[in-house]
Amino acid sequence: DAGVTQSPTHLIKTRGQQVTLRCSPISGHKSVSWYQQVLGQGPQFIFQYYEKEERGRGNFPDRFSARQFPNYSSELNVNALLLGDSALYLCASSLWGEETQYFGPGTRLLVL
Amino acid sequence: AQSVTQLGSHVSVSEGALVLLRCNYSSSVPPYLFWYVQYPNQGLQLLLKYTSAATLVKGINGFEAEFKKSETSFHLTKPSAHMSDAAEYFCAVSLYNQGGKLIFGQGTELSVKP
Numbered sequence: 141d142a143g144v145t146q147s148p149t150h151l152i153k154t155r156g157q158q159v160t161l162r163c164s165p166i167s168g169h170k171s172v173s174w175y176q177q178v179l180g181q182g183p184q185f186i187f188q189y190y191e192k193e194e195r196g197r198g199n200f201p202d203r204f205s206a207r208q209f210p211n212y213s214s215e216l217n218v219n220a221l222l223l224g225d226s227a228l229y230l231c232a233s234s235l236w237g238e239e240t241q242y243f244g245p246g247t248r249l250l251v252l
Numbered sequence: 253a254q255s256v257t258q259l260g261s262h263v264s265v266s267e268g269a270l271v272l273l274r275c276n277y278s279s280s281v282p283p284y285l286f287w288y289v290q291y292p293n294q295g296l297q298l299l300l301k302y303t304s305a306a307t308l309v310k311g312i313n314g315f316e317a318e319f320k321k322s323e324t325s326f327h328l329t330k331p332s333a334h335m336s337d338a339a340e341y342f343c344a345v346s347l348y349n350q351g352g353k354l355i356f357g358q359g360t361e362l363s364v365k366p
Contacts, residue, residue: 144295173354182256182342182356183296196353230295232354239284239303239346241354243296 142167144233144244152250153221161216161247165233171195172214173241174206175230183230189214190236218249226251254279256345258357266365271315271330273360275343278324283345285326286354287317290340299341302326313337338364 145164153159165172171190175183188196189208208214212233218225228248232241259274277283284303288296300311307319317328326343343357 175354180359182344182359183354185353185355188353198353232296240286240298240301242298243288245295248293 144231144242146229146231146244146247148247149245150248150250152252154252155221155223157221157251158217158219159221159249161218161229161231161249162213163216163231163233163244164213165231166242169233169235169242170212171234171236172208172212173232173234174214174216175232175243176200177228177230177246178224179227186216221251223251225249254283254345254347254355256343256355256357258341258343258360260360261358262361262363264363264365265333267335268332271328271333271337271362273328273341273343273362275317275326275328275357276324277326277343277345279345279347281347282321283347285317285319286344286346287311287315287326287328288342288344288356290342290359292339296342299328333362333364335364335366338362 147162173188174186177183185198187206192208203219206216228246230246231244234241255278257276286301287299300309302319310316344354
């Protein structure tokens with residue numbers, strides 16, 4: 141079975157631009173979570189979505205938003221990019237009510 | 253609030269030696285605990301998890317971890333290191349009904365010397 145997939149794998153943007161990252165969960169998983177991993181640190185929780193609704197939000201500014209589609213795939217949007225947004229963005233999927241999350245390979249974003 | 257502390261940002265062992273990566277957590281209620289491994293330029297792979305069943309948990313690639321409530325610890329061990337074990341290891345905690353939020357430690361980079 142295919143694991144969690146993310147696109148694109150790499151992205152370069154300039155300050156002030158907007159970016160959209162995409163994630164497809166493992167088949168049968170209805171919950172998707174997003175994490176930001178800055179170089180040299182552990183991942184930080186951004187959002188969790190289930191059945192197209194936000195079920196959890198981390199300590200990130202409103203420039204960060206996400207949505208989930210009827211097929212349970214998800215998009216993460218970041219507006220007005222800052223240099224500090226440069227990071228590996230990880231998507232994870234899980235069964236609702238199941239604590240184990242399975243991660244995708246990530247999208248590496250570089251903001252210049 | 254829950255938190256995770258990984259002691260030692262970098263651990264170096266010789267091939268065939270014991271691997272011990274330390275993780276302590278802070279939580280007001282019994283947590284779920286995880287160890288993930290990250291190879292260079294890749295995502296996170298689940299090694300093992302503790303979800304209130306047996307306190308000694310066996311994972312993939314010969315790793316295991318023991319949940320010790322009295323010490324609030326969940327240290328990761330492997331009896332004999334292999335060169336392929338070189339990677340970044342993350343300990344994480346979550347609480348039921350916390351919206352899928354995993355809280356990660358800072359990570360420990362494991363180097364294996366031939």
